[in-house]
Amino acid sequence: MPSLKLPILGSSGEGSPQPRTQWRSLDERERGLAPSGEFPPGASEIGGTSRREFVQLLGASMAFAGAAGCLKLPAEQILPYTRQPEEIVPGRPLHYATASTLGGRATGLLATAFEGRPTKIEGNPEHPSSLGATGLFEQASILQLYDPNRAAVLQEKNRPRSWREFLAAQHARANALRTKDGGAGLRFLLEPGSSPLIGELRARIQKLFPNARFRSYTAVSDDEAMRGARLAFGAALETRFDLSKARVIACLEADPLHPWPGSIPAMRGWADKREPGPEMNRLYAVECALSVTGMNADHRLRIRPSRLLPVALALAAKLGSAGGALAAFGRLGAKARLEPGQQRFVDALASDLRRAGRQGVVMVGPRSPALVHALAHAINSSLGSEAVSHQKPVLHDTETGADGLAELAAEIRSGAVDTLVVTAANPLHTAPYELNLATALDAVPNSIYRGLYQDETAQRCAWFIPATHPLEEWGDARAHDGTVTFLQPLVQPLFNGVSEAQVLAAFLGEGDKSPYAQLREYWRATRADAATAWEKWISDGFIRGTASPAESPQVRADAVAAAAQSARFETASPALELNVVPDYRLYDGRFANNVWLQETPDPVTKLTWDNAALMSPATARELGVKTHDAVDLGLRGPPVHAAVLVVPGHADGAVTVSLGYGRRGSEQNAAGVGFDVAPLRRASAPWGGRGLTVTRLGRRHSLAITQEHWSMEGRDPALDMDLSEYQGPGRERIEEGRVPVATMHTPWDYSKVAYKWGMAIDLARCTGCSACMVACQSENNVPVVGKGNVEKSREMHWLRLDRYFSGSEEDPRATAQPMLCVHCETAPCEYVCPVNATVHSDEGLNEMVYNRCIGTRYCSNNCPYKVRRFNFFNYTYNQEDVEKLRNNPDVTVRSRGVMEKCTYCVQRIERARIDSRVQERPIAEKEVQTACQQACPAHAIVFGNLHDPAQEVTKRHGDERHYFVLNDVGTRPRTAYLARVRNPNPELT
Amino acid sequence: MSALFKPWTNTAFRLALFGLAVLFGGGLIAGPMLYVRSPLYTQQQDPIDQPVQFDHRHHVGDEGIDCRYCHTSVEKSSFASVPATSVCLNCHSQVWNKSPKLAPVRESFFSDRPIVWNKVNKLPHFVYFNHSIHVKQGVGCVTCHGRIDQMAQVEKWAPLTMGWCLDCHRNPERFLRPREEVISMTFTPGGEKEQLALGERLKAEYHVATRTSCTTCHR
Amino acid sequence: MAISAAARLEARRALEPLPLLEGEQDDGTINKTLLDYVWRKPGKGWLLLIGLGLAGTGLLTLALVVTIAKGIGMWGNNIPVAWAFGIINFVWWIGIGHAGTLISAILLLFQQKWRTSINRFAEAMTLFAVLQAALFPVLHTGRPWFAIYWLFPYPSTNRIWPQFKSPLMWDVFAVSTYFITSLLFWYLGLIPDLAALRDSSTSRWMRRIYGTLSFGWRGSARHWHHYKIAYLLLAGLATPLVLSVHTIVSYDFAVSVVPGWHETIFPPYFVAGAVFSGFAMVMTLMVPARRFLKLKQVVTARHLEAMCKIMLATSLIVGYGYLMEHFLSWYSGNPYDFYQYANRRGILHGPFKSAAQDPYIPIFWLMVFCNIVVPSIFWSKFGRTNVYVMWVASIFINVGMWCERFVIVVISLHRDFLPSSWGLYKPTWVDLSLLFGTICFFSLLFLLFLKFLPAVAVQEVKEMRHELHKEHERHEIPEFSQEMVHPMELEVGEEEKR
């Protein structure tokens, strides 16, 4: 099968992948040469003038060539296959299991492809890290695949080179190094990884170059956690949490309710126990800046970062005061010197944890000091927590942080490094300031960087190798629990990318070997059952039963206590503290060019296209600044220009900034967005420090915030109540939200149609993480509008996450609410449309017909939920051809001047309808899932047929907590919300 | 001394007013309305040149090849699909394998470059048509594509306007036929009355539920 | 009763309405006053103003081209404020237009003789104002190239029809009917004057042009016979039409669910507001035109005073409307409405305090000042007779009525049901150019009208002069200015008898 470039489920593994060659060069593409023989002709049909034709009909690589020429032709054309791959039926999507990695751990994915063109990413329901859901990063990674800013040319000092030239050059040099001193001048700085294949390659390289040295680096490292584990257990162990077994959860700067790598199971486990009742869990959060987890906490203690250790110690002391395993800590309570309010919180938490016993758990975030981790281990161990288990590290390296980088920089400066291979994601951007990595890299004679973009690191390295996107490469990795997971490419590298394994193989003289062959051979050699099970592994996306076994280490409470005893606590001082966090959207900056993520509002601050200096209202008053004020932040180094954003619930006396901005690479979308926090960070204190200065600049830096108004103004759009209120007067509030409102018109009779579509959103489950927003954007071709338009309130998200604050601005209660078209049965938008462009379907959907819309915008005015979006400009006009390939061919790309809004993913309904009718059967429950529903890690959103009483959505529509937003307006929505109920500790209320 | 205007100006004035009315009413209203209904605009009756002189008269009419032999995905997908080059060569590696008319086909196969066909039935990008469901519910090929077996070069037969689609979606019984007869170019149940009777029967039998909700076609 | 005759005369004079025509007039002098300036060379001032008008119209054209070429995004509109300057200008202009029809049609039906001198002027203003307004319904849409014909019910190949439950469809019918009616009504009135221009011109080409435009009108008794009834019927139709048009415009808001729009009081209050702003605009235009075109003898102080009184009356109605809105927002107990109006006033308590910083609050109070406080000057005779005062006041009212539409459109939209979606609207240069440009375009059309067409209905003035003349003879009142019997005068007379 020479023509098929795509990995196909169940097809012969040997045949499908081709050796990866430089299938075309950049200039060829620019000249728009016709497809040649070396081209993968695995394409179906090419459209001509119309966007969808071309997108619907093209195979990815074909389109690339055809686009420029065909778009201008007045007539439309069809390019059929020359030899049709039997799996591909034009117009029908195929789904492949694959994975993406972040922080070295894999999340299993299912990717949808139309004629060889990946268009959408979903979670792999069987995979332990995904459970069918995805986070923002996974959802948005599809956009990165088609990012026209991606580097496409292998370069040596800005001169294009071929892969073979690279191999030749490195081969000679490496040989010289090896013979000289066993490769003592060879250094690898890798992205932290868990790939067994890479592990093997590393071992082989190490054998060949005994004096070479491997290091991993990432800005968001687990170093402190590992140190904590060493302190507590005497060994580096990773901790796994199963929150479905926890009733009392204490998060110390931990943020498990946002889909960070490996968080999805925790989110699911937490959400599954939010049903009001005796089994309901209780979440405590202790943190500086309001986090997603903090928004969902039943109790939250805001503290400056330096106070975390005292709080943790006080907690251990309180728990140990009655003797038991923690008795050693009992006398350390006084050392913590908590304020009375904090002490009260800790006391209540301690007694709650004690009551919960095996169902209690303490979680600590990766940025917290090792001792806090150790204390948590001691507490969890003393509780006998069932929610916690330990495993050997999944990553190859237990040290992935700034310390290793500092050592490397020192080595370079000492002249010990000749060849440095960097595959870590842009370390130059996130490296601590004092390392001055840029000049260090300049000093390396032979530096090699593999990256997706010509970023800051690329600019300082001699060689640049374009990287493959996870959807372009064969590979493997391990899930957060150690499960072996496979990465399967859906498309030939669009930008001549090279995988990390290939770069390493180059040092073994195997740079020519195809990534597929590498992987296949490794696994054939590693596992005896590879011959028979290989295809199943690839089609499943992972090997079942490969999760790491649980270890049962003993906590050395005395060692921890001794460490705590000797720890020096910062005394209370008025000095301002800095708190650095990874960004909710850009992570450490690697997603900075991803416009979907840039435009997704931060789940907490609702800020887009920027980072900001977050501070509490009191601190802002003290500093005499307000939101949008430009300030200089200074800590130890040169000042950083930032903009102030006042956030309720932030700890006083501290300023929080996030990583990932102020990029200076070649990524166009990232340029000029936000500020780089690097000058504020030190290898010894990467996450902050004391003595921050804030200087007003007297200028204004306008921040694009999608939700300016925080208060619900006494209205009840997002019901959020305590359990006691819910069991008492709160019922009435909920019922008020669902009493039928008198109407002049006889309600339409939907009983005769087979399906009555509806949705239900459980606010108790929703954490506000915003993964659904990106999923919706991806599924529905929702355009990005840019900072200027977001400032003008013109963002296009069909689904937005409203975030309200109530209570005091110091300790507010934050409530997130996904808000999307609720498909009112008496939709106010419809009767005002003069041209029938928005009407009701026979099944009760509020339809939006883009091609009929003339854009009066009256519907938006009359929409009480303001969920309609208007194309103020032609937002897709500048889409490059390669970007168009990403568009979902089942959804019209909207032109300028038309309204759009959530359609309940009607394209999925219609596809399922046609399939079910062709097969003469009804549509089954999970057959139609909306994109938001599918992505949601917490199962907050369900969709289905309200005629079927067995479906989850119907059950939720009958739930005691269900209500309709703005029920009193009489819109009769099809989307029901389930009131959020919090479970506060009576001792604290 | 004579009047300001000559007597002929009365007639001229009236004619001018009449002309203006015709120009406005006809040129701005009636003209465009007629034009969009004419084949000039719909591109019906306009045989499209193709890179290969493929004659449906011969393949369908004379040889009686099943439409689905080449248009393979018509029962499975929204697209009927244009056959891959290899499908042509299933036969033409044996028959007419030296014909100069088939040179582009062989060229395509051996160079692995697709044949570039010109599209005949174009729908706007906001219209989602699905072949599989129509075939399944007993809509004949000929109902929309016309007598392909009589076309030397394929031409657009139906106007493919929304109104034309609605004709059938509102009254499917006027067009339905047994599933076995879907590909028949000549099937007829008799007169109009028989068609209606057959259509009503098939509508019930196949559970045909044509919809006129917008999202049926526009998404 | 010892009232001296002199005192009685004095009292009578004070009550006496001011004259409708000043000075001794006959048809010849009327022709001279009202027609001759058409033949005069344009003055420098006129040319300067025309230049300004052309420049502004150029700006308008630029703004329109930019809007069509780039999209509505060039305006400041957003979600939630999806309607802003476009609709404000539309309502403002169409409201201004209403006074013209009102003066012309309703006063005709009520046989108010004072209408005669200003009706043509007012009709032209209507026409040009409606023309400005008519730009917006199509141009404010996202895809005007479709809107321009999809809004009309014609049999299309996609067999879909307009949706007649939408107030915008009502608008389409109302505005087009109103424009056509205004145009035809104006033109019908103009035909005899065009004939007069034809006959008073010395240039053969001018005579031909006006001759064509007058369709060969010759003032035959058979023409007049139908003309009188046709004109009266058009007036009779225009009267309910004008009420319906602004009622329908108010439905654009009243039919919706938006707090601040969903008001049953809107139709009467919109109509009153329209008349209010329209009379203000007539005043703004009339005062200088009267001076520069030397029309003081036909447009007398009495006309101006009558207009002031109407402005005062409509200001009171509008004020009542404001009062009722705010009262009902409290009385209804609807939290969204209550918030909406409290927020407009900026007088908020308790949990609503956060809205006190709403940047639009000054616009509400400016509206109140311009529309309620300023017109109170017309309670005084001084205000009603001093042209400078009334002219300045009329400009305030124009501004105030624009603010009123801003308050209704923008302030209502920017904070509606869900606080999460609240947002602000800031106009862009295109928005401002559209407002300024339509004012210039309007002025340009008006200046052309003043130059090339009779600004006062000549035939009607002549008819009035004739009738007044007859009346004098009948009553043997020597003085030209004492033609009408004022109701007060009758009362005085009766008192005397007693």
Place this chain on the structure above:
Amino acid sequence: MKRLVLAEFAEPEPLVEAARKLRESGREGLDAYSPYPIHGIDEALQLPRSKVPLVALIAGLAGATGGYVLQWWTNAIDYEINVANRPPHAWPTNIPVTFESGVLVCVLTIFFGSLFYFFGLPRTYHPVFEAEAFRSASLDKFWISAELREGEEPGDLERALRELGAGRVTHVKEED
């Protein structure tokens, strides 16, 4: 080929008087011209009651009916769509357009009907325009025209008109 005698009056009242007398004397083809409508001339010339109101009424009713039927047929019969749960035939929402269509058709009929039918315009040429002095008819003078019978000399009629108070008197011939 029409021949007319034209006579100019300075004031409308004598003209009305003259018209009445001429008509009573059996003169046919009489017409009067004035810058503005003058009182009593209709009766003097015995003009029949104008049909404009009747035509307007019919047109208005037809327009309103058409408007209503259009809305009902398009939204409730031809393509019935569920719009916001409203009944397809929601008569209260049809009132505005019904009214406006009635007015529109009525106004168009009155204007164009009057212009083209009742006034008999456009008629840029008319025998009366042959007389240069007739220009005053639209400005400040009042004219009467009387048709001369076949072969009749204008002299008698002209004299009679002068006796009735006419100023200038002239006669014109229709051009072919």
